[in-house]
Each structure stands twice: as C-alpha cells, then as structure tokens.
Amino acid sequence: MHNVLIIDDSDINLTLIKALVLKLGDCSPTLFDNPLNALEWCRSNVPDLVIVDYMMPDMDGLKFISAFRALHGRNEIPVLMITANDQKDVRYEALLGGANDFLTKPIDRVEFSARARNMLSLRTGQKFLADRAEHLSALVEERTTEIRDREKKLIFRISRAAEFRDPETGAHIQRMAHYSQIIALGLGLSIPQQKLILEAAPMHDVGKIGIPDYILLKPGKLTHEEFEVMKGHAKIGHELLKDSRSEIMKAGAEVAISHHEKYDGTGYPHGLKGHQIPLFGRIVAVADVFDALTSERPYKRAWDLDAACKFLEDGRGKHFDPMCVEAFLAGWEHVLEVRQRFRDEEMPQI
C-alpha cells in the first residue's frame, strides 16, 4: 500500500486529488490543507509520494519541497507539484528545488494517473533497492563477523601453539591480554583500541615457535649464547605477523617485536627508549611481566601480589612506562577479577 501525501489549501482540490489517488488502487491518501502541518507530519512519517500545490498561504509549494527535502531520508521521495499552466518560471524553480514532476490545473485524470503511477513506480524501485542494499549490508556484516570470529579463534590457536611449547599456559594468554586491556582503558584509549590490544596481545610470544626446544624448554638458566637465540623470538614473531592485512595481526606484529623493549633503552631487540617503544609494546610489557611473576611455573614459585606490584613500581621509568604501571595499578579491582576468571589449569603434556 502506497502512502500518498496530498497538500492543497483548497478543499475541492484535496477531495478531487484524493478521489483520483484512490482510483489508482493500492494507495492510501493522507490529506493536509496546511503545508506546515504536513511538514510536521513528515517528521515522523515517510510518504511514498507527495502531491503538493504551489500557491498556498503560510508556505508555498516551493518552500514546502525545500523543507521536506531537508528532512533526513526524504531527499529521494517523489514529489509532484501542482501548478497552473502559465507558471513556467515556478516549474523551473521547483525542478531545481527538488520536484520530480508536475500536474497542471485543471487536473486531468489521464495525465494525473500516468504521472502518479510513474512516481509510485520510481518509489517502488527505490524501496526495492534500499531493501536489497539493507539485505546485502546485513549479509556482509554477518560474513564479516564470521570471518573476524574465525580470525580471533585462529589467532588464539596460533598463540596457544607457541605457548604449548613453553611452560606457560593458555590461561596466561588470557590474563595478560585482559591486563593489557585494563591498562589501555586506564590510559584512556578508545574502545576499539582496547579491543584491539585484547585481541593482539596473545600473539606476543608467537615467535617462540622458531626457538629450538633445547633452549625453550631448558629447565635451568640460559647461557649468554642461548639467551641471544631466545631473544630472537621477538623478531620471529614480528616476521610471522607483519605483512598481514588484518589489523589484529598488524597489532600483534607490533606487540611481538616491542614487548621486551624497556623504557630506559636496555631492552631488546632494538634497545628503544621511552616513547620510541610502540604504546602496545609498553602496555604488554607490564601485563606480561606481572602475570609471569604471579604465576607458578615448574621452575619457580608464584610471587605474591604485593611483591609483584612492588616489582612493577620499582621498574617505573626503567623497565616500564610509568603511565602504564599507574594505569595497571589503578585498575587493580579488575586485575583481581581477571586472575579469578582465568586460573591456571593442568596443561596436557606434549
């Protein structure tokens, strides 16, 4: 059913046009003898066709069309303007102002029907395209969500693959990722950035895949040479992830290469200082170290929370970005929640 809006200050014209609209079939006319009231109605209703007289008190047809077109989502709705035969200038102005076609007085039924049907066909086409666009947009959104979900799962599995070769656990990945998000929140980063670091942080140690087992799994202290090899995991992780078109992978590459840099320039692989270190790297450094300290490993006991916090505080401006430490400690309640939520479980033996 097409909703046809008719605006004319003359009752006889309103009645005539209404009768003609009803004869078109599948149309529901809405009548206004005052253009201002019609405009108000248009704020909350969307007609399929507007038929408006030119000469009316309060607001003429040209001004009505202009105001109507200015309403959100009303710029493509067909408008037929009724003019007298001798008003050529008005018709030019109306065309430029957004009228789609004209009806001349006295109204001729054949002409009226043809023009009104054309306009309604146009509207039907518009609605079809809009529905189709909406349908396609929803489909793309659905597929994109699926792809992003798969990407996230894949990233988690890649991260787990690296962690499986390491004494660390899947819960470590979850905790350090959520700690990173808590710091990002405390630093005032946007919600998309908070989400991005949550998803990218798990990839910080993915480069460990490229470290030989005799070094990675060595129970004792690494020799200088072995540690040099171990340090290579930052660059390997970056190499693995850097060329991806995925925002998460790109952020993961940045985290991988920079999470072992230290604020005072004594970290690796590049010895970057302060804000030379990418922000995500500075954030993950705090999150990763805190979780490593407070987790039990086959080769060490878990530090208590006070000692771990003291380590972070002592490391301000040396190992860690002071702002990141501050943001982490400011979110302490959330830190405890994350610890509670992601507790270590017994890992399957490889």
Place this chain on the structure above:
Amino acid sequence: MAGVFVLDKALILDRLGGDEEIYAMMVDMFLQDVDNTCDALAAALASGDATVLRREAHTVKGLLATFSDDAGAAEANTVEQLANQGHLASQAEAVAGLLQRVREVAAVLSTG
C-alpha cells in the same frame, strides 16, 4: 466581461476520465463552498493586501478552470497578475465581476 457561462459537462467528464462520481462530488463541494469562496475574495480586496488578493484570485482561477470556465479563469488570472504587480484599489470592478462570475457558475452547476 466574460460571456455567459455555458456548462460543458462532457469536456469536464472527459478530463475526469468519465467519472461521474467525482464530477458530482466536485459540483457539490463547489456549491457548498461558493459563499466562502466569494467572501474570501471580497475580504482580500478589502484587506488592502495585494498578496492576499493574488492568492484568492489564484484559488478562484483554479476553481473556474476545474469547471472548464476558461473565460472566467482568464478574468481571475488578470486579477491575480495585477495583484502580483501590487495593484489593488484599481481592481474593485474586476473583483466584483469575478464574484458575479463565481455566482453565475454556481447557479448553472446547481441546475445542471
């Protein structure tokens, strides 16, 4: 002064796609509203506002054209155009003629 109004119902019906129902409805409305139409036109002249006179003359032009009164519509058009140029007081006679024309058309329609 336009000549006598002769109702050409066939012509009007042709324009309305032969729809007698719509024709009858329009005649009824014109007759019901004729006093208001004339009052509004007279008041427009008395108001001293040429814009108002222009608008009312335009309305009358449309009404007369609806009933295929080309001569009456032409008279209304003259009043409308002159009012558009700001002429008001000089149009008393033309407006009186137009009022008479509207009444004449109403009289013919009421019998026809």
